[in-house]
Amino acid sequence: MNALDSLKSVGFDLAQLNDGEIVSQSPIDGQTLGRVPATDAAGVQSVLERSVAAFHQWRRVPAPRRGELVRLFGEAVRRHKPALAELITLEVGKITSEAAGEVQEVIDICDFAVGLSRQLYGLTIASERPGHHMQERWHPYGPVGIITAFNFPMAVWSWNAALALICGNSVVWKPSEKTPLTALALAALLDDVARAFPEAPANLSSVVQGGREVGEWLAADPRLPLISATGSTRMGREVAVTVASRFGRSLLELGGNNAMIVAPTANEDLAVRAITFAAAGTAGQRCTTARRLYVHSSRYDAVVSRLKRAYSSLSVGDPRVTGTLVGPLIDASSFNAMQAALDGARRAGGRVHGGERVDVAGLAGHYVRPAIVELEKPCAVSDQETFAPILYVFRYDTIAEAIAGNNAVSQGLSSSLITTDLMEAELFLSAEGSDCGIANINIGPSGAEIGGAFGGEKETGGGRESGSDAWKAYMRRQTQTVNYSGALPLAQGVKFDVE
Numbered sequence: 001m002n003a004l005d006s007l008k009s010v011g012f013d014l015a016q017l018n019d020g021e022i023v024s025q026s027p028i029d030g031q032t033l034g035r036v037p038a039t040d041a042a043g044v045q046s047v048l049e050r051s052v053a054a055f056h057q058w059r060r061v062p063a064p065r066r067g068e069l070v071r072l073f074g075e076a077v078r079r080h081k082p083a084l085a086e087l088i089t090l091e092v093g094k095i096t097s098e099a100a101g102e103v104q105e106v107i108d109i110c111d112f113a114v115g116l117s118r119q120l121y122g123l124t125i126a127s128e129r130p131g132h133h134m135q136e137r138w139h140p141y142g143p144v145g146i147i148t149a150f151n152f153p154m155a156v157w158s159w160n161a162a163l164a165l166i167c168g169n170s171v172v173w174k175p176s177e178k179t180p181l182t183a184l185a186l187a188a189l190l191d192d193v194a195r196a197f198p199e200a201p202a203n204l205s206s207v208v209q210g211g212r213e214v215g216e217w218l219a220a221d222p223r224l225p226l227i228s229a230t231g232s233t234r235m236g237r238e239v240a241v242t243v244a245s246r247f248g249r250s251l252l253e254l255g256g257n258n259a260m261i262v263a264p265t266a267n268e269d270l271a272v273r274a275i276t277f278a279a280a281g282t283a284g285q286r287c288t289t290a291r292r293l294y295v296h297s298s299r300y301d302a303v304v305s306r307l308k309r310a311y312s313s314l315s316v317g318d319p320r321v322t323g324t325l326v327g328p329l330i331d332a333s334s335f336n337a338m339q340a341a342l343d344g345a346r347r348a349g350g351r352v353h354g355g356e357r358v359d360v361a362g363l364a365g366h367y368v369r370p371a372i373v374e375l376e377k378p379c380a381v382s383d384q385e386t387f388a389p390i391l392y393v394f395r396y397d398t399i400a401e402a403i404a405g406n407n408a409v410s411q412g413l414s415s416s417l418i419t420t421d422l423m424e425a426e427l428f429l430s431a432e433g434s435d436c437g438i439a440n441i442n443i444g445p446s447g448a449e450i451g452g453a454f455g456g457e458k459e460t461g462g463g464r465e466s467g468s469d470a471w472k473a474y475m476r477r478q479t480q481t482v483n484y485s486g487a488l489p490l491a492q493g494v495k496f497d498v499e
């Protein structure tokens with residue numbers, strides 16, 4: 001199947017792909033998959049107007065009915081899973097299994113949101129005044145702006161959209177300009193389901209396409225009380241300031257620089273597999289990718305030499321081919337950024353293994369051998385996130401030193417410790433341990449399930465999406481006090497007697 005067949009099979013009108021400034025190019029071979037028009041300022045204005053109107057209707061629909069819409073959408077995604085996964089592979093270059101895994105995340109969050117649609121619980125609170133009761137209620141919040149990155153072109157939108165919809169909000173999506181087609185395909189499926197759903201208003205979900213300026217228009221517009229943005233720390237910093245300046249709420253999921261620690265008691269087979277998937281999988285293009293590795297001195301030589309062996313046997317190439325584990329980087333600038341980081345590491349004294357271009361017969365994409373870089377100590381490039389498969393490896397002697405290393409970067413998304421020592425594991429998970437939003441034992445930092453809250457601290461932005469109580473970000477909380485006493489006792493014992 002090609003991209004157009006995938007789009008057609010989910011009911012997308014191909015006439016929309018004729019022309020436009022945004023060109024979807026497959027990282028597999030550089031081939032143009034389609035072109036879509038960028039939404040201009042007037043277009044964004046009218047989308048927002050219609051999205052507000054949709055919100056005003058949708059907030060009146062009972063939450064479990066809103067959940068039913070999301071259930072039907074999840075069913076549609078299930079039916080079209082292979083075509084959607086194929087489109088992710090074509091537009092982002094993920095291997096087939098990982099692309100299918102991403103679509104599965106969409107299905108999983110829909111299931112989660114359906115259950116949640118009957119569990120938007122508030123609290124009842126004991127009032128200090130006789131004949132009064134207090135309660136908290138959660139109300140729909142408004143149209144939600146969702147800005148997503150290229151690397152999870154379906155899952156991250158769905159984490160936001162599935163929750164936003166059951167919470168009674170409309171959604172406006174600005175996908176990455178590198179992945180306009182996956183967005184259109186998924187949005188077309190939701191539109192189909194919504195059209196057949198009696199209570200769903202038109203324009204419940206909209207897509208606006210374009211580059212940075214489109215994101216800026218969304219961030220600046222007070223009609224979007226919540227902006228959920230996933231991407232670089234640079235982008236998040238701008239969005240956060242713009243949204244804060246109008247007292248909007250932002251939910252940010254920005255860069256990660258995730259570390260793994262291999263402790264003296266680690267199971268070596270498990271460690272090598274976990275590291276290789278976390279660092280080289282998805283061609284190093286997950287927010288949760290392992291980018292730094294701390295190995296205990298007693299295990300360093302064995303672990304690093306096994307890792308080098310594992311890396312040299314990784315099959316790099318066409319992600320559509322069975323057996324390929326590492327597909328292409330998204331584009332030339334990503335390849336250049338990777339080479340620049342490796343040069344920086346060499347200048348800092350790092351020993352680089354791998355990282356070179358891999359020629360894949362007949363394919364003009366940017367394929368690389370994932371790199372391992374042995375460093376004596378952290379340096380400028382290992383302190384920053386380069387969105388490519390580079391793993392910086394350090395030696396450590398005490399767990400305190402490894403935890404300090406884990407925490408010594410400005411990002412705080414995910415972290416992991418490979419150990420069979422209970423004390424160390426508990427220390428890592430304690431208040432003195434990892435400072436990240438996600439901390440794992442005996443699995444890598446990537447590949448989180450949707451049931452937990454997803455996000456991180458520090459320059460990762462502090463937002464939490466997906467599972468747990470992340471839904472609260474998509475609603476407004478109202479504290480309500482009802483007086484059924486007939487008298488008017490004031491709180492704090494205040495007297496204010498009026499004749």
Ligand code: UN1
Pocket residue numbers: 105151152156230285286287288445446447448449
């Ligand atoms: C991302 O890279 O933006 O935990 C999301 C993971 C995936 C999601 C990553 N479930 O690796």
